Amino acid sequence: MKNCRFSTRLVVLLLTSVALLGSCKKTPDGPPAVGTVSFAIENMAGTKAVALDGTAYTTAGGETFTVSTLRYYISNIKLLKNDGSSYAAPSSYFLIDVAKPSSANFTLGNVPVGDYTGASFVIGVDSTATKADPLQLTDALNPANNMYWVWSTGHIFMKLEGTVTSTTPNKALTCHVGGYRAPYSAIVTATPPFNGTTLQVRADHAPQLRYSADILKLFDGPTKFTLINFPTTMMPSAASVQVANNYAAGMFAVKNIQAN
Amino acid sequence: MLLRTLLLALRRPLAHWRLATVVVLGGAVAGSTNCRQVAGPELAVPGTTQPANFPAMVYGLAQNLPDAATFELGRALFYDARLSSDGTISCGSCHQSFAAFAHPGQALSPGVGSQRGTRNAPALQNLRWRRGFMADGGVLGLELQALAPLTDAHEMHLPLADALAKLNADPAYRRRFAAIYGPGPIGTPQFLRALAQFTAALTSANSRYDKYVRHEPGGTLAAPELRGRALFQAKCSGCHATDLFTDESFRNNGLDRTFARDSGRAHITARPTDRGRFKVPSLRNVARTAPYMHDGRLQTLAAVLAHYDHGVQPSPTLDPLLRPTGGRLGIPLTALEQADLLAFLNTLTDTDFLTDARLAAPKQTE
Numbered sequence: 001m002k003n004c005r006f007s008t009r010l011v012v013l014l015l016t017s018v019a020l021l022g023s024c025k026k027t028p029d030g031p032p033a034v035g036t037v038s039f040a041i042e043n044m045a046g047t048k049a050v051a052l053d054g055t056a057y058t059t060a061g062g063e064t065f066t067v068s069t070l071r072y073y074i075s076n077i078k079l080l081k082n083d084g085s086s087y088a089a090p091s092s093y094f095l096i097d098v099a100k101p102s103s104a105n106f107t108l109g110n111v112p113v114g115d116y117t118g119a120s121f122v123i124g125v126d127s128t129a130t131k132a133d134p135l136q137l138t139d140a141l142n143p144a145n146n147m148y149w150v151w152s153t154g155h156i157f158m159k160l161e162g163t164v165t166s167t168t169p170n171k172a173l174t175c176h177v178g179g180y181r182a183p184y185s186a187i188v189t190a191t192p193p194f195n196g197t198t199l200q201v202r203a204d205h206a207p208q209l210r211y212s213a214d215i216l217k218l219f220d221g222p223t224k225f226t227l228i229n230f231p232t233t234m235m236p237s238a239a240s241v242q243v244a245n246n247y248a249a250g251m252f253a254v255k256n257i258q259a260n
Numbered sequence: 261m262l263l264r265t266l267l268l269a270l271r272r273p274l275a276h277w278r279l280a281t282v283v284v285l286g287g288a289v290a291g292s293t294n295c296r297q298v299a300g301p302e303l304a305v306p307g308t309t310q311p312a313n314f315p316a317m318v319y320g321l322a323q324n325l326p327d328a329a330t331f332e333l334g335r336a337l338f339y340d341a342r343l344s345s346d347g348t349i350s351c352g353s354c355h356q357s358f359a360a361f362a363h364p365g366q367a368l369s370p371g372v373g374s375q376r377g378t379r380n381a382p383a384l385q386n387l388r389w390r391r392g393f394m395a396d397g398g399v400l401g402l403e404l405q406a407l408a409p410l411t412d413a414h415e416m417h418l419p420l421a422d423a424l425a426k427l428n429a430d431p432a433y434r435r436r437f438a439a440i441y442g443p444g445p446i447g448t449p450q451f452l453r454a455l456a457q458f459t460a461a462l463t464s465a466n467s468r469y470d471k472y473v474r475h476e477p478g479g480t481l482a483a484p485e486l487r488g489r490a491l492f493q494a495k496c497s498g499c500h501a502t503d504l505f506t507d508e509s510f511r512n513n514g515l516d517r518t519f520a521r522d523s524g525r526a527h528i529t530a531r532p533t534d535r536g537r538f539k540v541p542s543l544r545n546v547a548r549t550a551p552y553m554h555d556g557r558l559q560t561l562a563a564v565l566a567h568y569d570h571g572v573q574p575s576p577t578l579d580p581l582l583r584p585t586g587g588r589l590g591i592p593l594t595a596l597e598q599a600d601l602l603a604f605l606n607t608l609t610d611t612d613f614l615t616d617a618r619l620a621a622p623k624q625t626e
Contacts, residue, residue, distance in 0.1 A: 133401075134401075134403075134404050134448070135403055135404070135448060135449040135452055135453065136449070137448075138447075142447075142448055143404075143407065143420055143448055144419075144420040144421045144424055144447070144448050145421065146411075146419045146420065146421060148407075148420075150398075150399055150404060150405075150407040150408045150411065151394070151396075151398040151399060151408060151527075151528065152398050152528050153398070153399065153400050153404070183530075184530060235527070235530075236530065237530065
């Protein structure tokens with residue numbers, strides 16, 4: 001029944017769109033101009049690219065660790081203009097997975113042309129999407145992506161797993177951050193500065209935003225963690241909020257903006 | 261909601277297929293009842309009627325319209341050990357039909373690799389009437405619930421994506437899912453909804469007690485059972501309420517003074533006031549679901565009653581009903597009262613449910 005309602009709505013929407021497009025063609029201005037913006041993310045641990053091959057990485061405190069899983073969500077991307085206005089990309093949910101290199105590149109379409117001076121995004125998933133009927137969640141949000149807690153319910157926003165190798169014996173590194181309920185909401189937003197560069201969206205060229213994402217910042221931000229004492233965060237908790245605030249503060253940096 | 265979801269829903273019109281199936285089956289029933297008076301597919305699915313002495317269903321029939329093919333598919337999934345990481349553990353391994361889908365004799369059931377978790381496998385019955393699942397209420401819906409044991413490292417330990425891959429690699433499952441949901445790969449909703457048709461069907465509403473309250477034939481209770489019922493209403497129904505025998509609340513019943521091993525409801529809410537609180541379990545078929553308590557620590561019903569009489573431990577979150585003003589902790593029960601309560605609890609055994617062949621493991625050949 002739900003689908004019937006959906007399809008009726010969609011048909012109405014499509015008809016309306018067709019009507020609007022038709023009428024637009026008659027006006028001299030034409031349809032509102034849109035372009036695309038592509039995103040590229042380089043997952044780093046300090047100066048080294050993150051690989052799942054046993055490469056050891058060194059924290060600011062000199063501890064070492066390897067990575068077996070690194071996956072996280074980027075959602076609710078917003079492109080910001082100098083005048084305070086912004087464009088919020090609808091339904092933008094992307095699951096970055098180091099095991100799937102193609103996931104580090106994604107594209108937003110239908111972005112209104114203009115000069116953007118910043119971009120913000122949620123590292124994780126908003127509460128509306130994560131509270132939705134899990135059987136209706138598809139694509140990046142599908143519980144089958146193994147980024148979903150059945151207990152307590154909702155998406156795991158950030159999953160880092162590996163081994164701390166600077167201790168004897170070695171210790172498992174398990175960091176699953178999620179949760180949307182107060183007081184342990186881990187929904188955080190990053191707004192890495194463009195540093196004066198402008199992202200020029202035009203109908204005829206597709207600029208690219210390239211970010212570096214440094215996982216060392218999970219341990220090194222407003223809250224300093226040592227790996228030997230790093231909490232095994234598997235549930236919404238005070239520690240998981242601290243880790244989220246750390247990665248919101250410093251994990252992402254704009255590497256360059258290509259005009260293309 | 262999300263455009264992607266909407267588009268996918270359009271591409272895979274699940275409800276339309278379901279509707280079509282029901283219409284086709286309905287037509288078949290109408291045709292066959294005219295000439296042969298056989299039971300229709302609806303009747304072949306257990307647990308599709310509302311017992312007169314139960315409250316309204318939470319997971320109503322319309323939410324996942326029962327039909328024989330989907331129920332049988334859910335049953336096959338429930339008993340399929342391939343849905344575990346090493347192919348040894350099915351849902352039915354720890355939830356056995358003759359024990360109201362509890363695990364007799366197992367305080368903590370072994371999962372894959374003989375791993376054990378921290379909680380006793382609960383009875384599965386009357387799940388249509390449940391709001392939260394698990395002893396801590398952490399899982400919020402019947403369809404989603406199956407993911408907890410499926411993916412838990414101490415239970416079946418199979419990621420959902422791997423489960424779907426196994427199902428999609430099996431031509432027989434592909435055929436059965438396609439017949440119900442239409443062509444295309446078996447996805448999260450199809451898998452979980454098919455399984456929920458089986459778990460939703462596990463309705464126990466035909467004990468001698470039920471017949472007694474519904475004034476049906478066979479519904480007679482003997483004097484000790486009636487005394488036990490009166491005692492139960494006076495002393496136990498504050499938590500084990502309604503004919504579901506639970507008020508679905510979370511309470512600390514005084515098993516421990518501290519909760520380092522398992523904080524119960526607080527595991528989900530992180531509230532100190534929820535420490536040591538666990539879901540009040542139903543008492544239906546309770547004579548068949550030993551051992552008892554969230555961790556299976558008590559072996560007999562006599563031990564449970566003895567706990568309430570003189571074993572209740574103090575702690576800040578101990579339930580107020582176990583803290584009478586001026587009295588000692590717990591629920592004082594004389595030996596005769598305990599015997600009468602046991603007699604009453606035995607009237608909650610529903611042999612029809614425990615022996616329903618439709619709910620047992622399917623024969624290997626289909």
